[in-house]
Amino acid sequence: xxxxxxxxxxxxxxxxxxxxxxxxxxxxxxxxxxxxxxxxxxxxxxxxxxxxxxxxxxxxxxxxxxxxxxxxxxxxxxxxxxxxxxxxxxxxxxxxxxxxxxxxxxxxxxxxxxxxxxxxxxxxxxxxxxxxxxxxxxxxxxxxxxxxxxxxxxxxxxxxxxxxxxxxxxxxxxxxxxxxxxxxxxxxxxxxxxxxxxxxxxxxxxxxxxxxxxxxxxxxxxxxxxxxxxxxxxxxxxxxxxxxxxxxxxxxxxxxxxxxxxxxxxxxxxxxxxxxxxxxxxxxxxxxxxxxxxxxxxxxxxxxxxxxxxxxxxxxxxxxxxxxxxxxxxxxxxxxxxxxxxxxxxxxxxxxxxxxxxxxxxxxxxxxxxxxxxxxxxxxxxxxxxxxxxxxxxxxxxxxxxxxxxxxxxxxxxxxxxxxxxxxxxxxxxxxxxxxxxxxxxxxxxxxxxxxxxxxxxxxxxxxxxxxxxxxxxxxxxxxxxxxxxxxxxxxxxxxxxx
Ligand code: BG6
Numbered sequence: 001x002x003x004x005x006x007x008x009x010x011x012x013x014x015x016x017x018x019x020x021x022x023x024x025x026x027x028x029x030x031x032x033x034x035x036x037x038x039x040x041x042x043x044x045x046x047x048x049x050x051x052x053x054x055x056x057x058x059x060x061x062x063x064x065x066x067x068x069x070x071x072x073x074x075x076x077x078x079x080x081x082x083x084x085x086x087x088x089x090x091x092x093x094x095x096x097x098x099x100x101x102x103x104x105x106x107x108x109x110x111x112x113x114x115x116x117x118x119x120x121x122x123x124x125x126x127x128x129x130x131x132x133x134x135x136x137x138x139x140x141x142x143x144x145x146x147x148x149x150x151x152x153x154x155x156x157x158x159x160x161x162x163x164x165x166x167x168x169x170x171x172x173x174x175x176x177x178x179x180x181x182x183x184x185x186x187x188x189x190x191x192x193x194x195x196x197x198x199x200x201x202x203x204x205x206x207x208x209x210x211x212x213x214x215x216x217x218x219x220x221x222x223x224x225x226x227x228x229x230x231x232x233x234x235x236x237x238x239x240x241x242x243x244x245x246x247x248x249x250x251x252x253x254x255x256x257x258x259x260x261x262x263x264x265x266x267x268x269x270x271x272x273x274x275x276x277x278x279x280x281x282x283x284x285x286x287x288x289x290x291x292x293x294x295x296x297x298x299x300x301x302x303x304x305x306x307x308x309x310x311x312x313x314x315x316x317x318x319x320x321x322x323x324x325x326x327x328x329x330x331x332x333x334x335x336x337x338x339x340x341x342x343x344x345x346x347x348x349x350x351x352x353x354x355x356x357x358x359x360x361x362x363x364x365x366x367x368x369x370x371x372x373x374x375x376x377x378x379x380x381x382x383x384x385x386x387x388x389x390x391x392x393x394x395x396x397x398x399x400x401x402x403x404x405x406x407x408x409x410x411x412x413x414x415x416x417x418x419x420x421x422x423x424x425x426x427x428x429x430x431x432x433x434x435x436x437x438x439x440x441x442x443x444x445x446x447x448x449x450x451x452x453x454x455x456x457x458x459x460x461x462x463x464x465x466x467x468x469x470x471x472x473x474x475x476x477x478x479x480x481x482x483x484x485x486x487x488x489x490x491x492x493x494x495x496x497x498x499x
Contacts, residue, residue, distance in 0.1 A: 043075040043138040044445060049123045049154060050145035051080025051091065054248065055172060057098055059203070060145055063437025065095075065104030068112060070434070073445045078116035081123060081132055091118030102435065124153040130161055141444050143170040147251065148177050152185050159191050167192075168444045170199040173264045174255060175453070178469070179462035186455040196283075199444045199452035204265040206439030206451055208432025209403040213272040214281060216398070216405070223396075224277065226377065228352045233393060235273060235358045236374045236494055237266050239400070240366040244313065244323045244340075244484060249331025257342035258310070258472075261362035263465045267294060268453070269400075270358055273373055274348050283450040287457065293348060294460040300345040300357055304471040307346075309480065309493055310339035313365040316484030323365055323484040337472075337479050340364040343493045344468055359494050365484035371400040374498060389420035395498060403429040422499075 046064070048056055067073065080091045095113050099105065119135060121128035123146070133140075140163065144151040151171055163169075169189065176182030189198050204210050217224050226232070239261055245252055252260060271290040274297075278285035300307040312326045327334035341363030348358060377394040390410040397406035405427045413421030434442065443451040453461075471477050480489040487497070 043077065044073060044141060045077040045079060045136045045138050046141050046143060046441075046445075047079045047081065047132065047136055048143045048145055049081055050143075050150075051118065052082035052084040052086055052094075053145055054251075055145045056080070057094055059435075059437045060143060060441075061095055061098030062102045062104075063435050063439075063441055065099030065109060066102040066434050067438040067441050067445075068099075068109045069102070069104040069106055071108065072442060074108065076112050076445075077136075077138065078112055079119060079132070079136060080116065081119045081121050083120070083122060085120060086118050088116070088118050092116055124150060124157055126157055126161060129154070129157050133161070133163070136164075140164055140167045141170060142167060143444075145172055147254075148174050148181075152176070152181065152188070155185065155188055155192065159188055163192060166197070166447075168197045168199060168447060169193060170201055170440075170444050170452075172201050174259050175200050175458040176462065179459055179466055182459045182462050186459065189455070195455055196449050197447070198455065199440065199449060200455070200458050201440050202264055202268050202451075202453050203436040203440055204268050204400075205453075206432075206434075206436035206443075207400060207403075209398060209400050209429055210269060210272060211451075212403075212429065213269075213398065214286075217273075218277050227273075227375070229355045231377055232353075232356050233376045233378045234356060235270075236376070237269050237273070237358065237360045238370050238372055238374070238494070239266060239362040240368065240370040240488070241362075241364050242318045242366060242369055244318075244365040245326065245329045245332070247330075249329055253332045253336060253338050256310075256338040257340055257362050257364065258344070258465055258468060262342050262344060262360050263461050266360045266362060267297070267461045267464065269373060270294075270297065270346070270348075270360065271457075273375075274353055274358070276352065281450070283448060286450060287454040291454060291457050291460065293350070294457055294464065296349045296353075297346050297358070297460075297464050298349060299464070299467055300347050302467075304467040305476050307344055307493075308468045308471065308477055309343040309489065309491065310341065310472055310477055311363075311480035311482050311489040312338065312340045313484040314481050316365070316486065318365060318367065318485040326365075339472075339479060341366075341482065341488055344465065345493055346464065361488075361492070361494050363482075363488050367485050367487055369401070370497065373398045373400070376498065387418050387420060389422075392422060392499070403431065405429070 048060065050056060068076065078095065092113050095116055099109050099113065119132055121132050123129055144154060146154060169192065176185050217227065271293050275289040275293045278289045313323065314325045316323055326332060326340050332338070343359065343361040346358045346360065347354065375396040379393055383390055392410065395408040397408070399405070407425045409423050409425070410420040411423050432439070440451050443449065480491065482489045
């Protein structure tokens with residue numbers, strides 16, 4: 001009788017091997033999924049509502065400039081609209097200044113600037129919107145760089161007058177102000193354009209490392225099998241910034257860290273870390289998997305009081321920069337009790353993840369920038385007697401700025417082979433090809449919704465944090481304080497930063 005001998009797997013056929021050489025610098029490898037390669041419609045118009053606002057100047061226009069500099073969206077027409085009494089010249093200066101910050105000064109970009117127009121209009125009025133739309137030609141992308149309530153009113157007015165076929169709508173976060181308003185806004189938008197043409201923006205989905213989680217997880221045999229409750233002790237997703245309010249009281253004081261960061265960006269990261277393997281990276285599959293995992297997410301023990309923390313910064317110094325009390329910042333209403341740091345602990349109630357805490361935290365005015373997800377593994381069931389120095393668990397660290405990957409292991413050091421050392425294997429990815437806003441804009445211009453949040457997912461994100469918002473409103477969780485430039489409140493649910 002012949003027995004078959006298990007063989008080492010043969011080399012992968014050429015077709016399954018990536019064409020980028022292993023030694024290519026990360027920056028030379030495009031991070032966009034293959035589905036981006038679609039035929040872009042020609043001579044599109046981007047209509048920016050809220051063109052004189054902060055978001056447009058700080059993020060949207062630099063993202064657009066970087067995208068145009070790649071040669072994408074040839075012949076784009078750019079129209080800005082706002083309530084401010086600007087003229088074309090003033091608007092073109094803003095566009096040019098923003099493009100300059102990303103070195104977008106080629107002939108194509110200059111032509112876009114030269115031909116761009118500014119229309120002063122109240123976008124919540126029928127007359128204002130009709131006038132705006134009448135001045136736009138070709139396939140249209142409308143970017144709502146507006147606060148959520150104004151965006152909802154503008155969308156309601158658009159629903160009355162209608163938009164040209166094929167129009168794509170880009171809506172900034174937060175999408176609605178709670179679950180119910182997000183639901184109504186979804187219903188309203190559904191009367192305007194099909195769901196695939198609504199691009200609810202979460203610019204974290206445009207960050208290269210965030211989407212790279214898919215490759216890391218699903219194209220590496222040694223990673224995916226251990227990402228479950230049998231092997232993982234906890235998952236931390238942290239986004240600590242040294243920046244304070246930076247003059248954004250008008251928006252931020254009404255939002256706070258939970259809505260600004262956790263309810264949106266960090267839940268999207270959680271979804272990519274915890275989703276089951278999709279059969280493809282198509283928009284439909286990825287958004288379906290995202291919805292699945294977020295539907296299973298809820299607060300740890302369903303207890304918003306034990307599973308959340310909130311705090312705001314008091315005066316302090318960061319890198320030689322003096323920050324006042326958050327409550328004394330211009331434009332802040334201290335009575336609102338807005339938090340500048342939020343923490344929540346979630347469970348993802350599935351076979352794969354039940355029992356694993358997902359701890360999410362974001363804070364402003366912290367002592368150090370810390371933007372990472374850390375997967376902490378359980379200790380081995382049994383370590384041979386005589387081995388020492390393995391007390392710390394293995395950790396996989398995914399950095400979102402700087403973009404990097406680290407794996408902390410206990411391995412034999414150069415000395416005594418039975419006394420283990422801690423070693424970190426690291427890889428630096430370098431920045432993505434485009435800034436995150438460039439990536440999300442590209443998605444809208446190419447009519448590809450992969451990087452946008454699906455309507456039901458936006459509602460699900462509100463559902464997850466709703467009990468926390470209610471407990472905070474009822475003052476069941478005290479509003480703590482931490483000095484600007486410190487490591488945050490002492491009663492953090494995450495504990496000290498793991499070494
Ligand atoms: C924004 C938040 O969405 O994301 C800001 O409103 C935050 O408060 C920012 O600072 C962080 O994103 P990035 O891309 O600057 O790391």
